[in-house]
Amino acid sequence: xxxxxxxxxxxxxxxxxxxxxxxxxxxxxxxxxxxxxxxxxxxxxxxxxxxxxxxxxxxxxxxxxxxxxxxxxxxxxxxxxxxxxxxxxxxxxxxxxxxxxxxxxxxxxxxxxxxxxxxxxxxxxxxxxxxxxxxxxxxxxxxxxxxxxxxxxxxxxxxxxxxxxxxxxxxxxxxxxxxxxxxxxxxxxxxxxxxxxxxxxxxxxxxxxxxxxxxxxxxxxxxxxxxxxxxxxxxxxxxxxxxxxxxxxxxxxxxxxxxxxxxxxxxxxxxxxxxxxxxxxxxxxxxxxxxxxxxxxxxxxxxxxxxxxxxxxxxxxxxxxxxxxxxxxxxxxxxxxxxxxx
Ligand code: SAH
Ligand code: SF4
Numbered sequence: 001x002x003x004x005x006x007x008x009x010x011x012x013x014x015x016x017x018x019x020x021x022x023x024x025x026x027x028x029x030x031x032x033x034x035x036x037x038x039x040x041x042x043x044x045x046x047x048x049x050x051x052x053x054x055x056x057x058x059x060x061x062x063x064x065x066x067x068x069x070x071x072x073x074x075x076x077x078x079x080x081x082x083x084x085x086x087x088x089x090x091x092x093x094x095x096x097x098x099x100x101x102x103x104x105x106x107x108x109x110x111x112x113x114x115x116x117x118x119x120x121x122x123x124x125x126x127x128x129x130x131x132x133x134x135x136x137x138x139x140x141x142x143x144x145x146x147x148x149x150x151x152x153x154x155x156x157x158x159x160x161x162x163x164x165x166x167x168x169x170x171x172x173x174x175x176x177x178x179x180x181x182x183x184x185x186x187x188x189x190x191x192x193x194x195x196x197x198x199x200x201x202x203x204x205x206x207x208x209x210x211x212x213x214x215x216x217x218x219x220x221x222x223x224x225x226x227x228x229x230x231x232x233x234x235x236x237x238x239x240x241x242x243x244x245x246x247x248x249x250x251x252x253x254x255x256x257x258x259x260x261x262x263x264x265x266x267x268x269x270x271x272x273x274x275x276x277x278x279x280x281x282x283x284x285x286x287x288x289x290x291x292x293x294x295x296x297x298x299x300x301x302x303x304x305x306x307x308x309x310x311x312x313x314x315x316x317x318x319x320x321x322x323x324x325x326x327x328x329x330x331x332x333x334x335x336x337x338x339x340x341x342x
Contacts, residue, residue, distance in 0.1 A: 001053060001054060002015070002056075003053075003054045003055060003056020003078070003125060004028055004032050004040070004053055004054070004055050004056060005032060005055055005056045005057055005125040005128055005129045005132065006056070006123055006124045006125020006126070006128060006129070006166075006167075006170070007125070008166070008169065008170065009025060009026065009029050009175075012025035012028055012029055013025040016028075020050070024046075024047075024050060027043070027045070027046060028040070028046070028050065028053070029175070029176060030175075030176075031043045031046070032055055032132075033128075033132075033170065033173065033175075033176030033177050034175065034176050034177070034178070036132055036135055036136060036140075036177075037055070038055050038057050038132065038133070038136055039055065040052070040053055040055060056078065056125055056129065057129045057132055057133045057136075058075035058076060058077050058078075058083070058126060058129050058130060058133055059075065059076045059133075060073055060074075060075060060076075060133065060137060061074045061075060061076040061082055062074040063137070064321075064324035064325070064326065065324065066320070066321035066322070066323050066324045066326060067323055068320060068321060068323075069088070069089050069090075070086060070087065070088050070089075070320040070321030070324070070326050071086070071087040071134075071137075071138075071321075071324075071326070072084060072085075072086050072321055072324050072325065072326035072331075073085045073086070073087070073130075073133070073134060073137075074333060075129075075130060075133060077102075077122075077126055081102050081119060081120070082102075082333060083099040083102050083122065083126070083130070083153070083154055084099055084153055084154055084326075084331040084333065085097065085098050085099060085130040085133075085134055085153060086153065086320070086321060086326045086331075087134050087137075087138055088320045088321070089138070092146055093146050093147075093148065094138070094140070094146065094147055094148070095147070095148040095149075095150055096130070096131055096134050096135075096147060096148070096149055096150070097150045097151075097152050097153050098127060098130045098131060098149060098150070098151055098152075098153050099122065099127075099130065099153035099154035099155050099331070100121075100122055100127060100151050100153070100154070100155040100156070100157040100160050100163075100164055101118060101119070101120065101121050101122055101154060101155025101156065101157075101159065101160055102116075102118075102119035102120050102121075102122065102154060102155070103116035103117050103118045103119040103120075103154060103155070104116065104117075104118060104154055104155050104156055105117065105118035105156065105159065106156045106159075106189045106223070106225050107224055107225075108189065108210075108212070108222065108223045108224075108225075108329075109221070109222050109223070109224075109291075109292070109293075110212075110222060110254055110256060110285060110291055110293050110329060111291075111329040112288040112289075112290070112291065112325075112329055112330050112331065112332035112334075113154050113155070113329065113331050113332055115290055115332055116154070116332055116333075118155075121155075121159075121160040121163060122155070122160065122163060123163055124163045124164075124166035124167040124170065127151075127163060127164065127167035128167045128170045128171060128177070130153075131149060131171060131177065131179075132177075135147075147179055147183065148183045148184075148185070149171060149179055149183060149184045149185070149205075150184075150185045150187065150208075151164065151184075151185065151186040151187060151205065152185075152187045152208075152328065153331055154331050156188065156189055156191065157186045157187070157188060158186070158188045158191040158194035158195065158198065159191060159194070161194050161197060161198065164186065164205075165198075165201055165203075165204065168181065168184060168186075168203060168204060168205055169203050171184060172184065172203055181203055181204065181205055181206070182206065182246060182247075184205040184206065185205055185206045185207075185208050185250065186198075186204075186205040186206070186207060186208065187208040187209070187210060187250075187252065188207070188208070188209060188210065189210050189223060189225055190209055190210070190223075190225065190226070190229050190231075190234045191225075191229060192229045192233055192234055192237045195207070195234075195237045195238075195241065196237060196240075199240075199241055199242050206247055206250070207241065207249060207250070208249075208250035208251070208252055208281075209234070209238060209249065209250070209251050209252070210223070210251075210252045210254075211251045211252060211253050211269070211272075211273075211280075212252070212253055212254050212260065213226075213231070213260055214260060214264075214265040214266075214268035214269045214272065215231070215268060216230060216231045216232060218259075218260055218265075219231045222256070222259070222260065231272075235272055235273075235276075238276055238278075239275060239276060243277060248277050248278060248279055248313075249276055249277060249278040249279075250278070250279055250280075250281060251273060251278055251279070251280045251281070252280075252281045252283060252317075253269065253280060253281070253282050253283065254283045254284075254285055254328070254329070255282055255283065255284050255285060255295075255296050255300070255301055255304060256285050256293040256294070256296070257285070257293065257294040257295060257296040257297075257300070258294070258296075259293060261296045261300050261301070261304055263303065263304075263307055265304070266303075266304045266307035266308050267307060269308060270307065270308055270310075270311045270312070273312060274311070278312060279312060279313035279314065279315070280308055280312060280313070280314045280315070281314075281315050281316075281317045282301060282304060282305055282308075282314065282315065282316045282317065283316075283317045283319075283328055284296055284298075284301050284316075284319070285329075286319055286322060286327040286328055286329050286330050288325070288329070288330055288332070288334075291329075301316055302316075
């Protein structure tokens with residue numbers, strides 16, 4: 001039997017017809033998405049036969065708790081594969097970083113996930129299921145206002161766009177999980193035709209672009225996908241992207257010591273992004289085995305930020321969960337915890 005999670009209301013209605021009246025579908029929808037119940041057996045006003053329908057959330061295989069409150073989850077899917085999801089509480093707010101694929105086919109040179117290669121796309125249910133499982137494990141209250149979702153875990157979301165969009169509709173539905181699209185961000189390595197497709201969607205996440213280089217040549221080196229989707233064309237696609245009134249484009253830039261972190265790089269980045277309504281997030285490289293780059297000193301990161309900030313908003317993203325391999329670019333199912341933090 002197909003699990004409930006991942007089905008939209010109309011699909012549930014179709015699955016139950018003609019035997020069950022429509023209100024049963026709404027009851028199921030409400031239980032799984034709004035009340036976040038992971039086992040329908042707990043829903044006493046459902047007929048017994050419907051109570052045995054599996055919700056289908058991924059199982060928590062392992063949880064790695066960081067000293068900074070971050071939790072990295074290794075979740076097991078129905079077919080036995082595993083993916084990673086990260087929970088990052090911060091005061092009243094929290095961010096859940098979810099995966100869109102198992103592994104990733106884009107081979108960025110600085111990213112551990114790239115070493116996994118692509119295993120498969122996740123279904124909409126598997127994408128939404130990560131949010132529901134992590135919400136349950138952290139006793140998250142129904143107040144969706146305080147949760148941000150970032151599609152920045154394993155995978156390239158724009159190479160699984162149909163499922164990512166369906167998951168976004170489910171996450172954003174005011175009658176269900178009710179997380180506003182303003183609080184959902186998708187990050188891409190720059191799959192240009194898919195950015196254009198995304199632009200046409202009525203319900204879509206905010207767009208973040210992993211820039212990571214200040215010139216065409218440098219980006220080709222660090223992100224070989226640039227050979228297919230050129231930096232100049234990517235910037236042009238961003239210029240054409242129809243931002244909503246409340247929206248800004250976010251660019252992310254991983255700083256690699258002595259590679260893309262000079263003052264000249266910072267000035268080139270400013271020039272590249274000059275005509276865009278954008279902000280830049282700097283991420284000092286999170287290291288990992290097999291990654292042939294080093295992390296720049298904090299002073300270098302600050303100097304880079306100082307130059308960019310004269311022209312556009314520019315923030316330094318502080319790493320979360322480094323000690324449990326939960327930080328950006330580190331999601332590769334690490335078993336051991338070789339880094340120490342005090
Ligand atoms: N595939 C998507 C989303 C997942 S990667 C993308 O590339 O945008 C999320 C972010 O982590 C990206 O901005 C990426 O550039 C960054 N990242 C990858 N490896 C990293 C590393 N080793 N240290 C810091 N950030 C990294
Ligand atoms: Fe894939 Fe993003 Fe990692 Fe590049 S940075 S390999 S696109 S997950």
